[in-house]
Amino acid sequence: AAASAGWFEERGLQRKAAQQDKLFGAYKGRNVIMVQGEALQSFVINHTIEGREITPNLNRLLKESWYFNRFYHQVAQGRTSDADFAAQCSQHPLQSGSVFFRHADHTFDCLPQTLRNAGYGTSVYHAYDAGFWNRNTVYRNMGYDTFYSKKHYEIDEPLGWSLGDRSFFRQSAEWIAGQQQPFYSFLITLSSHHPYKLPAGYEKLDVGAYRNTLFGDYLQAIHYLDSALGQFIDSLKQRGLWDSSIFIFYGDHDNSIRDWSKFEKVIGRKLNEVDRYQTLKQVPLVIHLPDGAKAGTVSPEIGGQIDIAPSILHLLGIDSSSLAMAGRPLTTEEQASGRMVVFRSGAFTDGRIFYLPAGSSTVQGCFRADSGEPLPTEDCKEGRKAAADEITHSMNVVEGNLLKRIRRAD
Ligand code: GP9
Numbered sequence: 001a002a003a004s005a006g007w008f009e010e011r012g013l014q015r016k017a018a019q020q021d022k023l024f025g026a027y028k029g030r031n032v033i034m035v036q037g038e039a040l041q042s043f044v045i046n047h048t049i050e051g052r053e054i055t056p057n058l059n060r061l062l063k064e065s066w067y068f069n070r071f072y073h074q075v076a077q078g079r080t081s082d083a084d085f086a087a088q089c090s091q092h093p094l095q096s097g098s099v100f101f102r103h104a105d106h107t108f109d110c111l112p113q114t115l116r117n118a119g120y121g122t123s124v125y126h127a128y129d130a131g132f133w134n135r136n137t138v139y140r141n142m143g144y145d146t147f148y149s150k151k152h153y154e155i156d157e158p159l160g161w162s163l164g165d166r167s168f169f170r171q172s173a174e175w176i177a178g179q180q181q182p183f184y185s186f187l188i189t190l191s192s193h194h195p196y197k198l199p200a201g202y203e204k205l206d207v208g209a210y211r212n213t214l215f216g217d218y219l220q221a222i223h224y225l226d227s228a229l230g231q232f233i234d235s236l237k238q239r240g241l242w243d244s245s246i247f248i249f250y251g252d253h254d255n256s257i258r259d260w261s262k263f264e265k266v267i268g269r270k271l272n273e274v275d276r277y278q279t280l281k282q283v284p285l286v287i288h289l290p291d292g293a294k295a296g297t298v299s300p301e302i303g304g305q306i307d308i309a310p311s312i313l314h315l316l317g318i319d320s321s322s323l324a325m326a327g328r329p330l331t332t333e334e335q336a337s338g339r340m341v342v343f344r345s346g347a348f349t350d351g352r353i354f355y356l357p358a359g360s361s362t363v364q365g366c367f368r369a370d371s372g373e374p375l376p377t378e379d380c381k382e383g384r385k386a387a388a389d390e391i392t393h394s395m396n397v398v399e400g401n402l403l404k405r406i407r408r409a410d
Contacts, residue, residue, distance in 0.1 A: 004396040005406055007389065008324040014336075015310055016321035021332040025317020030290050031245035032115070032184045032312055033176065033236065036083060037225055038192045040251030042069060042282040044222050047266050050206040054219055054266075057230030061249070061286055066294035068285040068330060070302045070351065072278075075253045076344040081133040083252035084188065086305035088112065088142060090325035092344055092394040099398055100134045104141060107403040109323035111309040113143025115184045118318050121145055123179065125172040126188040127153045127163040144186075148175060159198070165191040165228035173235045181244070191228070192221035194256055215262040218255050243290050246315055250308065251283030272372035273363040274354050281343065287311070287331065302351040303330040304341040324403055326394050340386060348387035355380040355387070 018024065044054040045062070053059055075082035078098025085091065085099050089110040093099055099106075112122040123146040130136040130149035139147045150162055153171050157164035168189065176185045191198075196217035205223045210216030229249065236242045257263075263279055264271055271279060285303065287294070303311075306327035313320045314329035328336060342348045345360040354369045366380035367373060396402045 001396065001400075001402055001405060004393040004402055007393040008326070008397070011326060011328065012321040012323065014328055015314070015325075016319070018314060018329055018332050018336065019319070021314070021334055023331055023333050024314055027246055027290060027315045028317045029182055030316065031182050031241065032248070032316070033187075033241070033245045034185070034248040034312075035187045035189065035229070035232075036087065037229070037249060037251050038080065038189045039194065039218070039253060039255045040192065040222060040225065040283060041254055041279070042071070042251070042284045043263060043267055043279050044219065045284055047268075049210075049219055049266060050208045052205060054205065054223055055226040057226045057233070058284070058286070060230075061233065061288065062296070064292060064295050065286045065288040066297050066299060066331070068287075068299045068301065068303055070300070071250070071283060071285040072281040072302075072304045072341050072343070073251065073253050073283045074304045074306060074341070074343055080188070080252050083305055087250065087308040088186070090306045090309045090327040091398050092306065092326065092342070092391055094398065095344060098133065100138045103398060103401070104134055104137045106398065106401040107407070108142075108397065109325055109403070110142040111312065112184060112186070114313065114318065114320070114323065116143045116145070118316070119182065121179050121183040123148065123175070123183065124186045124188070125168070125175070126190070127168045128161060128190055148172065159191050159202070160193060162190055165189045165225055166231055169228050169232035170235065173232060173239065177239045177241060189225055189228070192218075192225040196221040196255075198224060210262060215257055215259055218257060245290060246312065247288040248286070248308070248312065250285045250305070253283070254280045273361060274356070274367045274369065274372035277347075277354070277356060277361045278369075285330075289315070299330065301330050301335060302339055302341050302349060324397055326390060340383065342387040342390045344391065346384070346387055346391065348383050350383060353379055353383065355384055
């Protein structure tokens with residue numbers, strides 16, 4: 001326990017040191033609107049199918065925003081719930097099962113509660129059954145004031161499991177705008193859920209040869225999510241919220257498709273095994289700042305979902321050094337040194353090398369991140385140890401309820 005407490009203290013000190021950065025507190029007191037996109041991977045971004053953009057609205061948003069294109073999801077079996085947990089609470093998920101079910105009552109330092117303590121109103125929006133993924137319990141414990149679930153929405157656009165994203169965003173925008181400021185609102189989309197099949201009238205993209213394939217249906221569903229996102233952004237602009245809020249959009253996890261030739265067709269090049277792993281893990285992170293700073297900037301930083309909460313706190317100037325968060329802010333002016341993205345399997349990258357342990361991919365070992373060329377195992381040795389430590393310490397919080405134990409002892 002002492003070793004884990006020390007490790008989190010060290011991470012806290014690294015975040016403390018980052019407070020010297022110019023962007024720390026640059027957006028103090030601003031609202032925060034964050035959207036988690038269902039099954040959205042990065043490879044669709046700025047790519048076309050049959051000559052048309054798959055995500056035109058997102059591509060337009062990138063031109064106004066700060067884009068992290070070396071950003072990875074860190075989910076395990078708990079999929080959407082793991083992404084939510086990693087982003088909000090800056091901890092790794094469980095190897096099997098979901099933290100939302102197995103450890104809902106454990107103590108974590110999550111973003112909603114931290115913002116609530118700083119005077120923010122906090123709300124979460126997802127148009128599905130409140131009990132799914134045990135969200136009602138978890139969201140109360142995370143520190144949300146209000147959870148808008150399926151029962152709050154008028155199902156005026158029935159689609160897939162529930163309500164279409166367009167109506168979801170439209171109805172949510174109304175509630176978001178009605179809140180006292182500053183607020184933190186977190187929205188989780190649903191329409192682009194596996195198996196991705198949309199009703200015929202919704203399929204607006206010509207996916208050519210991929211028509212009626214899982215991959216083609218995925219592109220259609222993402223195109224629909226993208227159109228819904230575009231309408232949501234327009235409505236935030238109309239309501240005067242765009243310039244008073246930090247807007248964050250990221251993907252939760254991969255689409256479970258492994259038909260690599262189809263990915264290669266969209267991406268426009270052959271993918272080696274390391275490329276495939278990266279394609280599977282890379283999800284977009286887009287941050288729009290209220291004053292339009294960083295518009296069109298593509299960050300060279302590598303990052304993962306556990307870095308989201310620290311990044312937001314950094315921009316808002318809220319000290320997170322005493323919080324048990326495993327992540328580090330990505331939203332710094334200066335690039336940080338010694339950055340690593342760790343996956344639940346023990347795989348990791350520092351941006352230069354990639355380590356893939358047995359069972360995490362079709363290949364295993366130490367590789368160059370850019371070319372996928374194998375490297376001597378020695379090159380990954382130090383990183384493997386650091387990655388394993390990060391998982392162990394995070395699991396002491398998640399499974400071992402470390403925070404409860406040490407704070408009770410205080
Ligand atoms: C359902 C949604 C889906 O509420 O969040 O979760 P997933 O099946 O993608 O993990």
